[in-house]
Amino acid sequence: MMVKTPATPLSKIEKTPSSTPGGPRSHEEKLFVTVRVRPLSQKEQEMNDQISWDCTDEHTISLKNLHPGRPTPSYCFDKVFGPTCLTWKVYEEGAKDVALSVLSGINATIFAYGQTSSGKTFTMRGITELSVKDIYEHIKNTPERDFVLKFSAMEIYNETVVDLLNRELGPLRLLDDHEKGTIVEKLVEEVAKDGEHLRHLIDICEAQRQVGETFLNDTSSRSHQIIRLTVESSFHENLRCVKSFIASLNLVDLAGSERASQTNVDGTRLKEGCHINRSLLTLTTVIRKLSGGKRNGHIPYRDSKLTRILQPSLGGNARTAIICTMSPALSHVEQSRNTLSFATSAKEVTSCAQVNMVSDKQLLKxxxxxxxxxxxxxxxxxxxxxxxxxxxxxxxxxxxxxxxxxxxxxxRQRDHAQTQLELERIMHREKKGSQSGSSRQVVKCLSFSDENTSVSSASGLANIIQNKVGSCTLVLQSGSSTVPSVLVHEIRKLEQRQxxxxxxxxxxxxxxxxxxxxxxxxxxxxxxxxxxxxxxxxxxxxxxxxxxxxxxxxxxxxxxxxxxxxxxxxxxxxxxxxxxxxxxxxxxxxxxxxxxxxxxxxxxxxxxxxxxxxxxxxxxxxxxxxxxxxxxxxxxxxxxxxxxxxxxxxxxxxxxxxxxxxxxxxxxxxxxxxxxxxxxxxxxxxxxxxxxxxxxxxxxxxxxxxxxxxxxxxxxxxxxxxxxxxxxxxxxxxxxxxLLVCQVLELEANEAAVSETVAPDQSPMSWHFVFEDQRKQIIMLWHLCHVSIVHRTQFYLLFRGDPADQIYMEVELRRLTWLEQYLAELGNASPALLGDEPASSISSSIRALKQEREYLAKRVSTRLTADEREMLYIKWEVPPDGKQRRRLQLVNKLWTDPLNMQHVQESADIVAKLVGFCETDEHITKEMFELNFVPFSDKRTWNGWNLISNLFHL
Ligand SMILES: Nc1ncnc2c1ncn2[C@@H]1O[C@H](COP(=O)(O)OP(=O)(O)OP(=O)(O)O)[C@@H](O)[C@H]1O
Incomplete structure (x- = not known):
């Protein structure tokens, strides 16, 4: 039986094998990646910022040639939209096709990626509005199908998932469903009655979203927002339901991908930044790994809530469009390049979308x-x-x-009639008695409905009946005798009634x-x-x-x-x-x-x-x-x-x-x-x-x-x-x-993991990728767990990607992951449960880190020459505010931006100098990192290490 194709032209979808009738077939395609450059903002104009990008053609964007003679980097994408381009065009050419796949039972995801204030929310609002309009238009033009639209929305804020339709529910858990993948427990799903209702629901979510002011954007969205439209459609033929489809469209507005240091953040905002960037770091890692081909080892979807939820959209069963937004300003060149580098990786990712037909089994369920x-x-x-x-x-x-x-x-009426008849009979008998000898007789009234004996036949009676009703004397005479007409009439009426x-x-x-x-x-x-x-x-x-x-x-x-x-x-x-x-x-x-x-x-x-x-x-x-x-x-x-x-x-x-x-x-x-x-x-x-x-x-x-x-x-x-x-x-x-299937899978996975650890079958190239990835994660975790910066320096400088480093990297990563979870649990636990002891672990770590920085600051004057100090103050933008403060300010800036590798390298170099560490130091061996965090204890050789041991006594 043929499934009718939608009335609205969905050129690409109809052509794909996935939408052909006769069962779900998967269709491999690359993620559709576009770049949108916004105009210079008011602030940027006021600061006389320069436009540093050229949209060379509709597929290419290049950095303006600021240094003649040097080559200018340029990037190619599925589409590039310049600053004058309007949102409807971005939708038409960069998102519509993917968005409307949902109507044919294919999952679809559209997300906006870019630094803060680059125009993600601006773009996604337009895309959402236009998608909703087109979806309802299509439903209207496709009467042969029945559609149901369900709406849900969630926000991921500081690695916590919240329902935007009902914040009261608090943090929501992610569950693994063997059929549906990751699901958000208790997420409210509302059926949208019509377009207006849907827009109202979207407005509710907008109002609920976490917004905080950052230096770059007055209404910066600090969270990742996912709006999900689930479309169920069924097709009827001869009043029988022949085919049913179900698919979801995710509209994702990510939080800003900027560096923490650039958003003037501290306190709460800094914590947000870490989580936001942790999610985005995982997203970047996932995209990078996928872009290198799916066989490139383990894909860390589970490392963040964002990637867990978006897993099907990242190389899975979904068509995906990514709109990378960026500012044209020169002051944001670095961030824009990061964005373009992300977009370049994303371009290589392949997804495998298929038509999701509701199986008989699901239908039965x-x-x-x-x-x-x-x-x-x-x-x-x-x-x-x-x-x-x-x-x-x-x-x-x-x-x-x-x-x-x-x-x-x-x-009652029958009884009444009988009584009347009886009365007449009695009167008639009386009359008869008084007129004895005469040939008169009482006319017998007949039973109900018996025509043969009905009173109507009495009309021919020769008897005379006399009766007195009121003042009238009624007499019936037989033979030639006269029958008073009023009596006959009464009798007929009674007969009729009977x-x-x-x-x-x-x-x-x-x-x-x-x-x-x-x-x-x-x-x-x-x-x-x-x-x-x-x-x-x-x-x-x-x-x-x-x-x-x-x-x-x-x-x-x-x-x-x-x-x-x-x-x-x-x-x-x-x-x-x-x-x-x-x-x-x-x-x-x-x-x-x-x-x-x-x-x-x-x-x-x-x-x-x-x-x-x-x-x-x-x-x-x-x-x-x-x-x-x-x-x-x-x-x-x-x-x-x-x-x-x-x-x-x-x-x-x-x-x-x-x-x-x-x-x-x-x-x-x-x-x-x-x-x-x-x-x-x-x-x-x-x-x-x-x-x-x-x-x-x-x-x-x-x-x-x-x-x-x-x-x-x-x-x-x-x-x-x-x-x-x-x-x-x-x-x-x-x-x-x-349960048994799960057990076997787990066993197999464990076996695989063990064999991988024991005999790594990795090419030097793939180990290099893994190393880079693990190192980034370790740096982020050091930051989150307030680990000693001396420890960070030593580890960072010792382990540079040698294949023999693998075990150390693995151990460090596992310990830090455990530590981070432990600290997170402490952070979430109620004070009543904690008592005095563990809560102090976090603050004592922070205190110890502060002491360590103070200790290192003191060494700035002894370990560095005046020239070296002055150069560093200029480079690290430390204003001349008194000697002690300047030194401390410098040290306080070290190891503060875990996402910036240059910053990390420079921080490590400075700290190494301050503590007198050099990689060839024979007392500092890699082995000391193998089993525990408490390292070499010879204070003479390594003065910073006495602080480290305190840090890890949690
Ligand atoms: N293409 C555009 N044309 C005109 N104005 C734009 C465009 N893109 C963004 N803007 C404006 O730029 C400002 C910042 O945009 P927006 O809030 O969408 O950024 P964002 O990337 O979502 O930031 P954040 O990550 O901090 O939430 C807004 O005032 C918005 O109106």
């Missing part, structure tokens, strides 16, 4: 969820469907009450009889469904017990166990299929029960509408909170129950239902409405089989309805409980299987 939700709704007293059922029952009760009242009225009463009573009775027959049919249907359910459950029991048998067997080893469990997959799938059938049957049962309760007479247009709505519910794909139009059509149960209803309404044959027994009681006796009425000894018509008996039948009817309902509900309850138990068993088996 979804439907099961839906069933559970509906069941919960049914159980809850306030649920909509149960209140709907209740109102139907109320309607039914009212109808019955009305009918009972009507019967009462009919009975007849009407009889007819109305018959009609009322017929209605009740139809209802009874209708219930009987409904019951047959219910019984059939229950029988079918029981047989299905038997099947399931058989499969389930087979699986359980296998479960208790001995397990030779994990791998065999996995193979065995995999072979059980089909059994589990069979069980799941069966479960689905049972669920459907239950729903059918519930529906047919509801149908059966619906009397044909009480089927008002409103109740019909309710009924229709109810029938569709179990087959709706989305939950009730989704104002979804994505529903599968009503299926088979409806047609059968509808047939029953039609039969009940039109073709009902009044039953031979003497045999209709419920709980051993014969509930209804056969009633023959056209049987001639019998008379009692006084000639008064008998009540048996007359409308008078309808009241008691109506009561029986109510009783019967109740019994029906209770019995059916009890059955459904039992079946549901059983199905739930089976579901739990299946889930347990699945869980055990996953």
């Amino acid at each position: 979804h439907l099961q969820k839906e069933v559970t939700r509906l069941e919960a709704e049914l159980r809850s007293p306030e649920s909509s469907s149960s209140s709907c059922l209740k109102s139907l029952l109320r309607e039914r009760d009212l109808k019955i009450q009305e009918m009972e009242l009507e019967m009462e009225e009919l009975k 007849k009407q009463l009889g007819e109305e009573a018959s009609r009322a009775l017929e209605v009740l009889q139809k209802e009874v027959a209708y219930h009987r049919l409904g019951n047959q249907d219910t019984a059939k469904t229950i029988a079918k359910l029981l047989s299905e459950i038997k099947d399931m029991q058989a499969v389930s017990s087979t699986i359980e048998d296998i479960e208790v067997r001995d397990r030779p080893n994990l791998k065999e166990e996995i193979t065995r469990l995999n072979s059980q997959g089909s059994d589990i799938a069979f069980l799941e299929k069966k479960l689905e059938n049972v669920q459907k049957s239950i729903d059918k049962l519930v529906l047919s029960l509801a149908d059966n309760e619906e009397s044909p007479e009480s089927e008002t247009p409103e109740s019909k509408a309710k009924l229709r709505k109810k029938k569709v519910l179990p087959f709706t794909l989305s939950n009730s909170t989704n104002r979804s139009n994505m529903s599968c059509p009503p299926c088979s149960p409806l047609s059968s129950s509808r047939k029953v209803m039609e039969y009940g309404q039109e073709n009902m044959v009044l039953p031979e239902y003497n045999d209709f027994v419920c709980g051993g009681d014969v509930l209804i006796q056969p009633i023959k409405t056209n049987t001639p009425q019998s008379e009692d000894s006084n000639g008064i018509p008998s009540n048996k089989g007359t409308p008078g008996s309808c009241q008691s039948k109506s009561l029986n009817m109510k009783k019967m309805q109740k019994m029906f309902k209770n019995a059916a509900e009890e059955n459904i309850r039992n079946i549901r409980t059983y199905v739930t138990e089976l579901k739990e068993r299946v889930a347990k088996l699945q869980y055990q299987k996953q």
